[in-house]
Amino acid sequence: MSIFxxxxxxxxxxxxxxxxxxFHAKQMISYGTKVVAGVTPGKGGQVFEGVVPVFNTVADxxxxxxxxxxxxxxxxxxxxSAIFEAADSGIGLIVCITEGIPVLxxxxxxPFVAERGARLIGPNCPGLISPGKSKxxxxxxxxxKAGKIGVVSRSGTLTYEIIxxxxxxxxxxxxxxxxxxxxxxxxxxxxCLSAFQADAETDAxxxxxxxxxxxxxxxAEFVRNGVTKPVIGFIAGQTAPPGRRMGHxxxxxxxxxxxxxxxxxxxxxxxxxxxxxxxxxxxxxxxRL
Amino acid sequence: MNLHExxxxxxxxxxxIPVPPGDVASTPxxxxxxxxxMGGTVVIKAQVHAGGRGKAGGVKLAKTAAEAEAHARAILxxxxxxxxxxxxxxxxxxxxxxxxxxxxxxxxxxxxPVLMVSAAGGIxxxxxxxxxxxxxxxxxxxxRYGLLQHQALMLGFKLYSEVNQARAxxxxxxxxxxxxxxxxxSLAEINPLVTTPDGKVQALDAKIAVDDNELDRRPDIAALxxxxxxxxxxxxxxxxxxxxxxxxxxxxxxxxxxxxxxxxMDLVKYYGGDPANFLDIGGSSNPxxxxxxxxxxxxxxxxxxxxxxxxxxxxxxxxxxxxIVQATQQFPLKVPIVIRLTGTNEREGIDILQKAGFAALGDxxxxxxxxxxxxxxxx
Numbered sequence: 001m002s003i004f005x006x007x008x009x010x011x012x013x014x015x016x017x018x019x020x021x022x023f024h025a026k027q028m029i030s031y032g033t034k035v036v037a038g039v040t041p042g043k044g045g046q047v048f049e050g051v052v053p054v055f056n057t058v059a060d061x062x063x064x065x066x067x068x069x070x071x072x073x074x075x076x077x078x079x080x081s082a083i084f085e086a087a088d089s090g091i092g093l094i095v096c097i098t099e100g101i102p103v104l105x106x107x108x109x110x111p112f113v114a115e116r117g118a119r120l121i122g123p124n125c126p127g128l129i130s131p132g133k134s135k136x137x138x139x140x141x142x143x144x145k146a147g148k149i150g151v152v153s154r155s156g157t158l159t160y161e162i163i164x165x166x167x168x169x170x171x172x173x174x175x176x177x178x179x180x181x182x183x184x185x186x187x188x189x190x191x192c193l194s195a196f197q198a199d200a201e202t203d204a205x206x207x208x209x210x211x212x213x214x215x216x217x218x219x220a221e222f223v224r225n226g227v228t229k230p231v232i233g234f235i236a237g238q239t240a241p242p243g244r245r246m247g248h249x250x251x252x253x254x255x256x257x258x259x260x261x262x263x264x265x266x267x268x269x270x271x272x273x274x275x276x277x278x279x280x281x282x283x284x285x286x287x288r289l
Numbered sequence: 290m291n292l293h294e295x296x297x298x299x300x301x302x303x304x305x306i307p308v309p310p311g312d313v314a315s316t317p318x319x320x321x322x323x324x325x326x327m328g329g330t331v332v333i334k335a336q337v338h339a340g341g342r343g344k345a346g347g348v349k350l351a352k353t354a355a356e357a358e359a360h361a362r363a364i365l366x367x368x369x370x371x372x373x374x375x376x377x378x379x380x381x382x383x384x385x386x387x388x389x390x391x392x393x394x395x396x397x398x399x400x401x402p403v404l405m406v407s408a409a410g411g412i413x414x415x416x417x418x419x420x421x422x423x424x425x426x427x428x429x430x431x432x433r434y435g436l437l438q439h440q441a442l443m444l445g446f447k448l449y450s451e452v453n454q455a456r457a458x459x460x461x462x463x464x465x466x467x468x469x470x471x472x473x474x475s476l477a478e479i480n481p482l483v484t485t486p487d488g489k490v491q492a493l494d495a496k497i498a499v500d501d502n503e504l505d506r507r508p509d510i511a512a513l514x515x516x517x518x519x520x521x522x523x524x525x526x527x528x529x530x531x532x533x534x535x536x537x538x539x540x541x542x543x544x545x546x547x548x549x550x551x552x553x554m555d556l557v558k559y560y561g562g563d564p565a566n567f568l569d570i571g572g573s574s575n576p577x578x579x580x581x582x583x584x585x586x587x588x589x590x591x592x593x594x595x596x597x598x599x600x601x602x603x604x605x606x607x608x609x610x611x612x613i614v615q616a617t618q619q620f621p622l623k624v625p626i627v628i629r630l631t632g633t634n635e636r637e638g639i640d641i642l643q644k645a646g647f648a649a650l651g652d653x654x655x656x657x658x659x660x661x662x663x664x665x666x667x668x
Contacts, residue, residue, distance in 0.1 A: 076505075101502060102500050102503045103395050103502070104402075104432075104469070104475075104503070108433070110400050111432070139602070140633060156602065157544075157549040157602060159548070160632065161549055161552070183475075208548070236549075238558065248390075248418075249392035249476050252415060252425060277552070278556075279653070
C-alpha cells in the first residue's frame with residue numbers, strides 16, 4: 001500500500017503550460033502517474049504533449065476527466081487562488097509546489113480547504129511519491145524504490161539525500177511526503193505519521209524536521225501516544241545561528257525557541273531514534289527493525 | 290523584512306492609531322532641530338533592527354536641545370548587536386502611567402493571526418510570558434470575519450478597568466489587525482501601549498515585520514527596506530536571488546536547498562570543522578547564481594576551503610558545473626574547493642568539471658570530511 005496517492009490517483013496539473021508545470025507534467029507522465037488533465041485559463045481545448053486535454057477551469061477538468069487530485073505549479077501571486085479553485089471543484093488531494101505564497105493568504109486558504117473536506121500538501125513543498133505507483137510533484141523518481149519505509153519531511157533536497165541513502169542501501173519506500181517548509185501548511189507531520197501508522201505496507205517511518213516552530217515537538221508527543229512502528233528522526237540546523245530577532249511575539253506564542261537541540265531532545269524522549277547526520281538513517285533503521 | 294520603529298509608527302498613524310509625535314534624524318544637527326521643535330525633554334532612540342536597544346545604550350533622555358545633539362552624536366554610528374546605527378528617532382519624553390503589551394503574530398499552531406495582550410507590558414514582556422503565562426491573554430482571530438468588536442473590547446478590559454480606556458485599546462487592536470493585512474505583516478507589536486496622566490491610550494513603540502513574500506505586490510512597503518541594515522554580502526546575495534548568512538568559520542558552503550544547506554553545515558561541525566556561512570542557491574538552475582555565490586564566498590577572507598553540496602532535483606548538475614567553471618575563469622580561486630554533485634544531470638556535470646580540472650565526489654560525508662581537512666591544512 002501507500003498513503004495519499006497510488007495507482008487510482010487521477011491527476012490534474014494546474015499551470016500545465018507554464019515552464020515548471022510542463023516540465024514536471026512530462027516527468028510525472030513518464031514515471032507512470034495518471035495525468036488526466038491540465039488547466040490553464042484561456043488554453044482550454046488544447047492537448048498537452050498529444051495526450052493530456054487542457055481545460056480553462058478545474059471544474060471543467062473534474063467534470064470531463066474525473067480527476068481526484070491536483071498539483072499546482074502556478075506562480076505565487078496566483079497560487080492561493082489555484083488552491084481555492086481546486087478545493088471548490090471537489091478535488092480531494094491538492095498538492096501545492098509553489099514557493100513564495102504570502103502567509104496571510106494561507107490564513108484564508110486553510111479554513112476554506114478544511115471546510116471543503118480536502119487535503120492540502122504544501123505549499124512550498126516537493127510533493128509526494130509512492131514509488132512504482134504514482135508521483136505528484138517534483139521528487140526525482142529515479143532515486144526512489146518501492147518498499148516499506150515511510151518518509152515525511154519539511155525539506156526538499158535534504159529529503160532526496162535521505163531517500164538516496166535508503167535506496168542505495170536496500171531500503172525501499174512506501175510513500176515519501178514533502179510537507180513543505182512554510183509556517184502555514186496543510187498536511188503536517190502528525191497527519192503523515194497517523195497515515196503511515198495505519199498503512200499495512202509501511203514498517204518504519206523516517207521524519208525529517210528543521211529548526212523553527214514546534215511542529216516536531218507536537219509530532220514527538222503524537223508518536224509517544226499513538227505510533228507503534230519504529231520512527232527515525234533528523235533535525236537540520238544544529239549549527240544555525242540564533243539570528244537577530246525582532247519583537248517578542250514569537251517567543252511569547254510558542255514558549256520555545258525552536259532550536260535543534262530542543263527538538264532532538266523531544267524526539268528522543270518520545271522513543272524516536274535520532275540521527276546526528278543523514279548517513280545514520282540506515283544503521284538506525286537496522287537497529288529498530 | 291523588518292521595519293524600523295519610525296516606519297512602523299508611520300504605518301500605525303496612517304491606520305488611525307494614536308502615536309505620540311516624533312521625527313527621525315540622520316545627523317546630530319537634525320536631532321537638535323527636532324528637539325527644539327518638540328520642546329521639553331525628548332528621548333533619542335537608535336533605529337536598528339535589534340532588540341535590547343536600551344540596555345545597549347541606544348536610548349537616552351535629553352532635557353535640552355544641546356543635550357539631544359550630544360546624545361545623537363554618541364548614538365549615531367554606535368554598533369548594536371553588529372548593526373551600525375544610521376538613524377535616531379527623536380520624540381517627546383512621555384509621561385507614562387501604565388505600560389501594556391499588544392501583539393499580533395501569525396501562529397503556526399492555530400494557523401490563524403493571534404492577538405496577544407498583557408497589562409504587564411514593557412521590555413520584560415518575554416519574562417512575564419515565561420514566568421506568569423496567565424498574565425498573557427490570547428485570541429486566535431478567524432480571518433474570515435476579522436477581529437470583532439466584542440472580542441477586542443473583551444481584551445481591552447484585560448488591560449484597563451476604565452471603560453473609555455478599554456474602548457480606546459479595543460479600537461487600537463482592531464486598527465492594528467487591519468494594518469497587519471494591509472501591509473502584509475507577519476508580526477506587529479505595540480510595546481508599550483501606554484496611558485498618560487490625562488487618561489489617553491497611546492502606542493509609544495511599535496515593531497512590524499513584513500512577510501518577504503508580500504513585497505512583490507506591495508512596492509510601497511518594499512521601498513521601506515533599509516539596505517544599510519543588512520551586511521553587504523547579504524544584500525549582494527539577495528540581489529542575486531540567493532539566501533546567505535555569514536558565520537564565523539572557515540569552510541565556505543554552497544548548497545541547493547535550505548534543509549540540505551543546514552544539514553551540510555551540521556556535518557561540517559560533526560567532522561570537526563566550522564562553517565563560514567549558510568548559502569542556499571535555491572531551486573532554480575542558473576549558472577550565474579553559482580558565479581554570484583562563489584564571488585560572495587571568496588569575498589570572505591576567513592574562508593580556507595570551499596564546499597559544494599548539490600543534490601540535483603530542479604537544479605541541474607551541468608548548470609552548477611558550468612557556473613563553477615565560469616566563476617573560476619573570472620576570478621581564480623585562492624583556496625581549495627571540494628565538490629559533491631549528484632542527482633539530475635550529474636554525469637554531464639561531472640564531465641564538465643573534469644574537463645576543467647576539477648574532481649567531483651558522489652558522497653556527502655566524504656566531501657565534507659575532505660573540505661574540513663583542507664580548511665585545517667590551509668589554516
